[in-house]
Amino acid sequence: MSTELSAKMKKVSISPTSAFFARVEEMKRNGMDIISLNVGEPDFPTPSNIKAAGIKAIEENFTKYTEGSGIAPLRKAISKKLKEDNGLTYEMDEIAVMTGAKQALSAALMAIVSDGDEVIIPTPCYVSYPDMVSLAGGVSVLVERADDFSLDMDAIKNAVTDKTKAVIICSPDNPTGHVYSEQSIRELADLSIQKDFFVISDEIYEKIIYDQKKAFSIAGVPGMKDRTILINGFSKTYSMTGWRMGYLCARKDVIKAAIKVQSQTTTTPSSISQMASLEALEGPQDSVEAMVLEFQKRRDYVYERLNSIEGVSCKPIMGAFYALFDVSSYIGKKAADGKVLENDVELCEYLLEKEHVAAMPGSCYKAPGTLRISFASSMDVLKKALDRIENGLMLS
Numbered sequence: 001m002s003t004e005l006s007a008k009m010k011k012v013s014i015s016p017t018s019a020f021f022a023r024v025e026e027m028k029r030n031g032m033d034i035i036s037l038n039v040g041e042p043d044f045p046t047p048s049n050i051k052a053a054g055i056k057a058i059e060e061n062f063t064k065y066t067e068g069s070g071i072a073p074l075r076k077a078i079s080k081k082l083k084e085d086n087g088l089t090y091e092m093d094e095i096a097v098m099t100g101a102k103q104a105l106s107a108a109l110m111a112i113v114s115d116g117d118e119v120i121i122p123t124p125c126y127v128s129y130p131d132m133v134s135l136a137g138g139v140s141v142l143v144e145r146a147d148d149f150s151l152d153m154d155a156i157k158n159a160v161t162d163k164t165k166a167v168i169i170c171s172p173d174n175p176t177g178h179v180y181s182e183q184s185i186r187e188l189a190d191l192s193i194q195k196d197f198f199v200i201s202d203e204i205y206e207k208i209i210y211d212q213k214k215a216f217s218i219a220g221v222p223g224m225k226d227r228t229i230l231i232n233g234f235s236k237t238y239s240m241t242g243w244r245m246g247y248l249c250a251r252k253d254v255i256k257a258a259i260k261v262q263s264q265t266t267t268t269p270s271s272i273s274q275m276a277s278l279e280a281l282e283g284p285q286d287s288v289e290a291m292v293l294e295f296q297k298r299r300d301y302v303y304e305r306l307n308s309i310e311g312v313s314c315k316p317i318m319g320a321f322y323a324l325f326d327v328s329s330y331i332g333k334k335a336a337d338g339k340v341l342e343n344d345v346e347l348c349e350y351l352l353e354k355e356h357v358a359a360m361p362g363s364c365y366k367a368p369g370t371l372r373i374s375f376a377s378s379m380d381v382l383k384k385a386l387d388r389i390e391n392g393l394m395l396s
């Protein structure tokens with residue numbers, strides 16, 4: 001007998017983004033003028049038609065448990081969206097609504113990963129993927145992406161073993177904003193079919209894509225629908241991070257297993273948020289277009305400014321609202337107090353303490369020597385923040 005924590009927990013850490021968020025919020029509460037570029041959520045309010053649908057749900061007492069897989073009208077609306085936007089055919093029992101894309105990812109991994117199974121994660125990657133794999137009992141196999149952040153297919157091929165259960169991809173991605181080419185997605189599909197593993201395709205930033213590009217879903221490649229677990233949600237596209245709504249689409253047996261996880265953990269997603277999400281899909285989409293246009297202007301500004309700072313380089317940002325930029329030339333330099341900044345975490349701490357600007361250390365995303373900022377802030381705030389970063393990087 002023992003009152004120790006589980007062995008599993010030793011392999012899992014609290015999401016660094018959440019931990020950093022808490023610290024920055026505390027500094028703000030203490031009256032400090034901190035600019036937060038660390039948070040991954042749109043700065044726009046949830047559109048008013050969506051808020052009204054949530055309020056209506058409460059007023060009409062739609063406030064109880066719902067079907068475990070999500071209410072039928074919402075799954076029907078998701079199925080319609082997938083057909084119209086992505087050319088994909090998913091029946092209603094191939095869709096499950098969850099409490100955020102994060103829960104959908106986690107339930108998907110629990111559904112398919114047995115103890116010791118390997119999950120390949122191209123890096124840089126979303127901060128939570130490796131820990132989610134550990135929580136499901138699997139082992140993450142991190143495979144670096146190419147210099148331009150495209151998939152390094154040779155490296156992925158070399159990483160595949162008998163234990164490979166899945167590869168997780170995200171496009172457009174957090175933290176780099178890269179969008180994988182259709183060709184690279186087709187190559188990954190070929191490998192998945194040949195070697196027989198799942199692809200978990202995180203498409204949460206699907207609509208936040210620039211220069212009139214369109215993201216390509218691996219689920220649309222012939223032979224891939226049954227081996228793809230498509231993840232999407234409402235947090236980013238509809239500025240609904242606090243409503244906690246996401247979904248997964250997959251083969252019926254995978255969906256059934258993911259619903260088992262949900263039924264034994266959170267039971268169902270929030271009834272109110274489901275009604276709001278239904279309106280998000282069925283109502284006007286003009287707020288999404290306006291948001292993306294605004295993000296594109298900010299992307300242009302942030303990209304130019306970062307690349308104009310000596311010793312900093314940022315690769316093209318094709319989607320999402322993040323810039324991951326190389327600051328390795330500043331590692332090893334001294335801050336004003338003489339302290340040597342040994343790595344990106346220390347550089348980040350220094351920018352927070354000295355310049356009151358909060359970025360995220362790239363090592364959280366398995367990209368040491370870089371920093372990530374979110375440009376989901378107004379242009380005025382971004383200008384001030386980049387002045388502070390530039391000033392802070394005048395190091396000897």
Ligand SMILES: Cc1ncc(COP(=O)(O)O)c(C=O)c1O
Nearest residue numbers: 040100101102126174233235246
């Ligand atoms: C790549 C990626 N996937 C999933 C999520 C989680 O989204 P949700 O709010 O729907 O749980 C995020 C949020 O930052 C993300 O960046």
